[in-house]
Amino acid sequence: xxxxxxxxxxxxxxxxxxxxxxxxxxxxxxxxxxxxxxxxxxxxxxxxxxxxxxxxxxxxxxxxxxxxxxxxxxxxxxxxxxxxxxxxxxxxxxxxxxxxxxxxxxxxxxxxxxxxxxxxxxxxxxxxxxxxxxxxxxxxxxxxxxxxxxxxxx
Numbered sequence: 001x002x003x004x005x006x007x008x009x010x011x012x013x014x015x016x017x018x019x020x021x022x023x024x025x026x027x028x029x030x031x032x033x034x035x036x037x038x039x040x041x042x043x044x045x046x047x048x049x050x051x052x053x054x055x056x057x058x059x060x061x062x063x064x065x066x067x068x069x070x071x072x073x074x075x076x077x078x079x080x081x082x083x084x085x086x087x088x089x090x091x092x093x094x095x096x097x098x099x100x101x102x103x104x105x106x107x108x109x110x111x112x113x114x115x116x117x118x119x120x121x122x123x124x125x126x127x128x129x130x131x132x133x134x135x136x137x138x139x140x141x142x143x144x145x146x147x148x149x150x151x152x153x154x
Contacts, residue, residue, distance in 0.1 A: 089116035089126025092133035099137055103144035109137030 007024035009032065017037035021030040092112035099105035113133030120127045 085126030085129065086116060086119045088112060088119050089129040089133075092116045093126075093129030096129075096133035096136040099140045103140040106137040106139075106141030106144060109133040110141065113137060 004024055005022065007022060009019040010022050011034065012018040012020040012031060015031075017034050018031050019034050021028045021032075092109060092115070095105055095112055096109040099109045110133070113130045116126055116130035116133070120130060
C-alpha cells in the first residue's frame with residue numbers, strides 16, 4: 001500500500017500562487033490563494049523635482065503631471081472642444097445648432113437636451129450644451145409651428 005502525505009493544503013503544480021487541498025488519498029478541486037505568495041504591491045513613489053539647494057541636499061516639490069489640456073474651464077480649449085462631456089450633450093448641442101437652420105430638428109434637440117441634462121445630473125458634464133439644445137429646440141419648434149400654421153390658415 002502506497003504511503004501518502006497527510007491531508008492538507010499543498011502547492012498546486014499547475015498554477016503558481018495557488019494551494020490545492022489533498023484529502024490524504026487524492027487531489028480535490030478545492031483551491032485557495034497561497035498567502036505566502038501574495039506580495040503587497042505599492043505604487044511607485046512620486047518623483048521629486050529639486051527646487052532649492054540646502055547644506056543637506058536638495059529640497060523639492062512632488063512632481064505631478066499637469067491636467068490634460070482643455071480640462072479646466074479657464075482653458076480656452078475647454079470651450080472649443082467637447083472634452084469631458086457626455087455624447088448626449090455633444091449631440092444635443094450640435095443638433096441645436098443645426099436646428100437653427102432646419103427647424104424640424106427642434107424636437108430632436110429638445111429630446112437630446114433633456115437626455116443630456118438627466119445624464120449630467122448623475123455626474124456627467126455638458127449641462128450648458130444641453131440647456132442650449134433645449135432652449136434653441138423649443139424656440140425653433142415654436143417658430144416653425146407658428147410659421148407653418150400661418151401658411152396653412154392664411
